[in-house]
Every structure is written in structure tokens, then in C-alpha cells.
Amino acid sequence: xxxxxxxxxxxxxxxxxxxxxxxxxxxxxxxxxxxxxxxxxxxxxxxxxxxxxxxxxxxxxxxxxxxxxxxxxxxxxxxxxxxxxxxxxxxxxxxxxxxxxxxxxxxxxxxxxxxxxxxxxxxxxxxxxxxxxxxxxxxxxxxxxxxxxxxxxxxxxxxxxxxxxxxxxxxxxxxxxxxxxxxxxxxxxxxxxxxxxxxxxxxxxxxxxxxxxxxxxxxxxxxxxxxxxxxxxxxxxxxxxxxxxxxxxxxxxxxxxxxxxxxxxxxxxxxxxxxxxxxxxxxxxxxxxxxxxxxxxxx
Amino acid sequence: xxxxxxxxxxxxxxxxxxxxxxxxxxxxxxxxxxxxxxxxxxxxxxxxxxxxxxxxxxxxxxxxxxxxxxxxxxxxxxxxxxxxxxxxxxxxxxxxxxxxxxxxxxxxxxxxxxxxxxxxxxxxxxxxxxxxxxxxxxxxxxxxxxxxxxxxxxxxxxxxxxxxxxxxxxxxxxxxxxxx
Numbered sequence: 001x002x003x004x005x006x007x008x009x010x011x012x013x014x015x016x017x018x019x020x021x022x023x024x025x026x027x028x029x030x031x032x033x034x035x036x037x038x039x040x041x042x043x044x045x046x047x048x049x050x051x052x053x054x055x056x057x058x059x060x061x062x063x064x065x066x067x068x069x070x071x072x073x074x075x076x077x078x079x080x081x082x083x084x085x086x087x088x089x090x091x092x093x094x095x096x097x098x099x100x101x102x103x104x105x106x107x108x109x110x111x112x113x114x115x116x117x118x119x120x121x122x123x124x125x126x127x128x129x130x131x132x133x134x135x136x137x138x139x140x141x142x143x144x145x146x147x148x149x150x151x152x153x154x155x156x157x158x159x160x161x162x163x164x165x166x167x168x169x170x171x172x173x174x175x176x177x178x179x180x181x182x183x184x185x186x187x188x189x190x191x192x193x194x195x196x197x198x199x200x201x202x203x204x205x206x207x208x209x210x211x212x213x214x215x216x217x218x219x220x221x222x223x224x225x226x227x228x229x230x231x232x233x234x235x236x237x238x239x240x241x242x243x244x245x246x247x248x249x250x251x252x253x254x255x256x257x258x259x260x261x262x263x264x265x266x267x268x269x270x271x272x273x274x275x276x277x278x279x280x281x282x283x284x285x286x287x288x289x290x291x292x293x294x295x296x297x298x299x
Numbered sequence: 300x301x302x303x304x305x306x307x308x309x310x311x312x313x314x315x316x317x318x319x320x321x322x323x324x325x326x327x328x329x330x331x332x333x334x335x336x337x338x339x340x341x342x343x344x345x346x347x348x349x350x351x352x353x354x355x356x357x358x359x360x361x362x363x364x365x366x367x368x369x370x371x372x373x374x375x376x377x378x379x380x381x382x383x384x385x386x387x388x389x390x391x392x393x394x395x396x397x398x399x400x401x402x403x404x405x406x407x408x409x410x411x412x413x414x415x416x417x418x419x420x421x422x423x424x425x426x427x428x429x430x431x432x433x434x435x436x437x438x439x440x441x442x443x444x445x446x447x448x449x450x451x452x453x454x455x456x457x458x459x460x461x462x463x464x465x466x467x468x469x470x471x472x473x474x475x476x477x478x479x
Contacts, residue, residue: 010349013347057349075331075334075335075338075339082342093342094342094345095338095340095342096338096339096342098344098345099348100347100348100349101348101349105347109346113345131333225336228332228336244341281337281338282341285343286344286345
């Protein structure tokens with residue numbers, strides 16, 4: 001990455017904030033290793049870094065975005081700056097790689113969107129974003145004592161022998177190997193596994209709904225994001241809930257307390273994790289400037 | 300506005316069942332998923348003067364997510380193949396590694412992927428051999444995130460999506476109906 005300011009011929013935009021945004025920016029290194037400063041425009045503070053088109057021009061960006069090392073450094077720097085701004089004032093965080101050829105162009109953009117930006121800032125002031133994820137590792141459930149061997153797992157609210165979603169009753173402790181030979185016993189075992197899996201997912205599903213409903217009730221807004229790849233998140237199992245909640249700062253202790261409670265009562269093989277506070281990336285949308293937004297479900 | 304210390308909950312805290320650990324978000328690989336997701340995928344989109352096709356970014360995000368996944372896990376295992384893959388690393392491009400090594404790396408990666416996934420599903424697709432850097436065919440494949448997009452990634456030719464070819468857990472999870 002370039003560390004020279006000489007070649008800087010463009011401006012990289014991190015966020016647009018309600019002034020004053022400069023407070024927490026001293027010493028923060030921006031993308032490209034450069035300084036971060038504020039451009040005041042139309043009553044708003046645009047937080048920017050000078051960058052070189054050699055690195056941030058269209059072709060260069062396409063190239064660099066494919067480079068893991070570059071991307072990681074840029075993403076972390078971007079987040080670091082947004083986070084620093086967020087500590088001192090309400091701001092609309094931008095997505096990675098918004099670049100302007102000059103200050104005039106930037107000012108013009110801010111001017112055009114001033115109304116929307118101001119509306120979003122008013123909606124976000126005093127709120128934080130909390131990330132909540134649930135991961136399910138259903139395979140673990142059968143490994144408990146008396147689990148897989150008997151084909152039954154004890155689940156809260158589910159008596160042994162209760163019919164699974166397929167409607168087929170599964171008597172407890174039935175050995176399936178007796179009749180019909182190995183082929184049939186294989187099928188019986190497989191059916192049992194399938195039924196167990198369906199019960200597992202039913203339980204996990206109920207927990208996910210509960211987490212979402214109870215936390216949404218304590219938040220001002222919420223958004224459900226697409227599941228994370230399990231290898232990306234370094235979590236075991238499947239990401240069955242990936243949600244963000246917009247919580248007023250003064251309500252966040254209670255919110256976090258309840259999230260912690262939900263984490264403790266997670267069914268076996270299910271993990272709840274909380275992250276944050278984040279700048280409200282998930283709730284800052286300029287294309288929809290209506291004051292009352294519906295929770296957004298990402299499909 | 301006052302805020303508490305960040306309490307980014309990452310994998311170790313969740314696994315041990317303890318309180319979410321504080322993470323500083325800097326240089327901690329476990330944070331990368333959450334950071335990338337927000338910085339690449341959320342946040343406001345304002346058209347600057349430099350325009351990247353957002354569809355490209357969408358696919359790029361998915362590709363990179365999967366790539367980052369492999370990066371984190373692979374590092375844990377002492378594998379660093381991407382650093383020697385010219386399609387994925389600028390330093391590798393500079394090194395000009397012989398193609399035999401890249402080919403061997405690719406085979407080893409596939410083996411690792413297969414082992415890691417425990418042969419759980421047939422989701423792994425035959426990798427097209429890297430025939431140069433073909434462009435991702437974006438438009439028709441964007442689709443809904445999750446299964447469709449991920450499978451689309453796996454089919455892209457060229458060097459970029461290699462690590463994405465077998466992701467049974469991701470595909471399976473995405474196939475579940477969990478969203479409103």
C-alpha cells in the first residue's frame with residue numbers, strides 16, 4: 001500500500017457525520033496508510049482520506065479487491081475510522097470503496113443528499129448496532145449419553161416417542177436390527193437419524209424464533225442478514241441466525257442482559273454469540289428515507 | 300455518545316460458553332467475518348466518482364467470504380496456499396511461482412476441503428482447471444444470497460473461487476428456511 005501523500009489525487013469517503021466529527025480521529029490511520037480528515041460541506045462532516053488513483057481508481061480497485069491481504073487491511077482500516085467517528089458523533093457509515101476525484105465532487109454529492117443524510121442521522125443518533133448470531137451443531141446432539149444409541153434425545157418440551165414433523169411415531173429404545181435383515185435395519189437406522197435431525201431442526205428453529213422475537217421486542221429495529229459461511233465465521237455448525245439489532249444506547253444494558261440470558265438457555269448444540277457495539281451499518285440506508293422503516297429481511 | 304468497550308463475541312467465547320470476549324477488531328482474524336460483512340455488504344452505497352459495479356461487489360463479497368473462510372482455517376492448519384497463488388495474491392504474482400506448484404497446491408486444497416467436509420455431501424464440484432482469469436459471469440448468477448450464489452461461485456472458472464467449491468454446511472444451512 002502506498003504511504004505517500006504526494007501521489008494522492010482522490011478522496012476516499014468513510015462516513016458522513018453530524019458535526020463535529022474530528023474529535024476522535026487524531027492518530028487514526030486510514031486506508032492506504034494515510035491520514036484522515038474532515039471536509040465540512042452543507043452542514044455535515046464528510047470523513048475522508050487522501051488516496052491515490054493508482055491504488056483506488058476503478059481498475060486498481062478491481063485488482064486490489066481480489067487481493068486478500070489488501071482487502072483485509074483496507075476493510076480493517078475502513079472499520080477503524082468509522083468506529084472512531086462513531087465514538088464521537090452520529091454518522092452514516094459508507095460501504096467500502098467510495099472514492100471521489102476531488103473535494104468539489106464530494107461536496108456536490110453531500111449537497112445533493114443532504115436531506116436524506118440528515119434524516120438518517122436523526123434516526124440513528126443515540127443508537128448502537130448489536131450483532132447476534134446463532135449457530136447450530138445438530139450432530140453433537142446425538143453424541144450425548146443415551147443419545148444416538150437409543151435414537152432418542154431428550155429435548156425440552158418434547159416427550160420421548162413424540163412424533164416428529166414427518167408424523168411417524170418413534171417408540172423409544174426399539175432395536176431395528178431384528179427383522180428383515182441388514183437392508184431393513186439400515187433403513188430403520190436411517191429413518192431414525194432423519195427423524196432425529198428433523199426434531200433437532202424443529203428445536204433449533206423454535207430457539208431462533210424466540211431469540212429473534214424477544215430481542216426484536218427490546219430493540220428499535222432489526223435486520224436479518226444472510227447466513228454466514230461456517231468457515232468464514234470460524235464457528236462450528238450452521239449459521240441459523242445472523243441478525244443485527246438497532247438499540248438505543250440507554251437500553252443496551254438490558255438488551256445485552258437478555259441476550260446473555262438467551263445464550264445461557266440455548267439448546268444443546270446451539271450457540272448464541274453477540275458482537276458490537278457497531279456503527280449502525282445495517283440500518284443506514286439512504287435509498288429509503290422514510291422515517292418508519294420495516295425490518296428488512298435479506299433473502 | 301458514550302459507549303462501553305467493544306464486546307465482539309467471537310467463536311472462542313461462544314464455544315466455551317463464557318461471556319463474549321472483548322475484541323479490538325484489529326489484527327484479530329476472528330473479527331474479519333463480521334468486519335467484512337459490514338464494510339463490504341452493509342453501510343450506505345453512495346456513487347462516488349469511481350464506480351465499481353455493485354453486482355460485481357456482491358459476487359466479490361460472496362467469493363471473498365468463502366475465500367476468507369479458507370484463509371482463517373487454513374492458517375490454523377499451517378497452510379498458506381493462497382499466498383502462492385498468483386490469482387489470489389499479488390506477492391505470488393511477483394514471485395512467479397512455477398505452475399506445477401500451483402497445481403499441486405490446488406490438489407492439496409481439494410483434499411483438505413474433502414477431509415474437512417468429511418465427505419458430508421456431494422456438493423463439491425469438479426474444479427475447472429485454471430484457464431487464466433476468466434471474468435465472473437455476474438448478471439445471471441447473482442440470484443438470492445445463500446445457496447444460489449454460493450453454487451454460482453463454485454462454478455466460476457479461473458483461479459479465484461477455488462476454495463469455494465465444496466461448502467456443504469453453508470449450502471445446507473442456506474437451504475434451511477429460517478428467514479421471514
